[in-house]
Amino acid sequence: MISQALARQLKEAGLVWRTSVHDFFAIPDRDLDGRIFVLSDMMVTMELLRGWPAMVFHGTSEWALDYLLTHEAVWLPTESQLREKLEEELTARNGRFQQLQRQGKAYSCEISLNGAAEQFTAVDPSEAYALALLKLLQTPMP
Numbered sequence: 104m105i106s107q108a109l110a111r112q113l114k115e116a117g118l119v120w121r122t123s124v125h126d127f128f129a130i131p132d133r134d135l136d137g138r139i140f141v142l143s144d145m146m147v148t149m150e151l152l153r154g155w156p157a158m159v160f161h162g163t164s165e166w167a168l169d170y171l172l173t174h175e176a177v178w179l180p181t182e183s184q185l186r187e188k189l190e191e192e193l194t195a196r197n198g199r200f201q202q203l204q205r206q207g208k209a210y211s212c213e214i215s216l217n218g219a220a221e222q223f224t225a226v227d228p229s230e231a232y233a234l235a236l237l238k239l240l241q242t243p244m245p
Contacts, residue, residue, distance in 0.1 A: 104139070105185070105233045107131075110177045113233060116240035118188065120178040127179040130171060139179060185232035189214070192239045203228055217245075 105113075107129045120126075126142045129135070150159045180188065189212075190200055198216035205211075212223045212231035216239075223234035 104179055104181070105227070105229050107136075107177060107179070109230065109233050109237070110179050113180075113237055113240065114177055116237055118178070118180075118236070118240060120173060120176075120180075122173060126184075127181070128176040129179060130176055140176075180229075180233075182229040182232065185229055185236060189232050189236045189239070192236060196239065196244065198239075203231065214239075 104127065110129065111131070114120075122142060124142050124144055128140050128142070129138065130140065145160060148159050150157055152159075186200075192198075193200055193214060193216070196216060198214055201213040201215050201220060203210060203212050206224070209224050209226050210228045210231045212225075212228075212235045214221055214223075214235050221235070221238070223231050223238065225231040225234055
């Protein structure tokens, strides 16, 4: 999963989030730093019942935060979601995804744009994809 700082940069650069079940997100500026949330259609918790671990299904969950507008949250896209968004952005710009390659303890994402190859390296494949996507989002369309 990408860092919340990088996720904020993607949001500020214009990454559009079309919410879906199982998406991860963070809630900034609400004393919830470091907490990661997931969109779900049902609340399930782990509890001990008669001494045995059990998955307990709850119909509703109540807490101090009644609702949150999507623009107030920061989407934490998964590796596959980042790759999909990167490919969409490259297609719109007549670019191509070349490869994701492991280099020692890091990953390198290589893209081709206007005939020039660019590499983005990070310790996690998600971060490498996110860095490439961020570069594209910050570059004006030709």
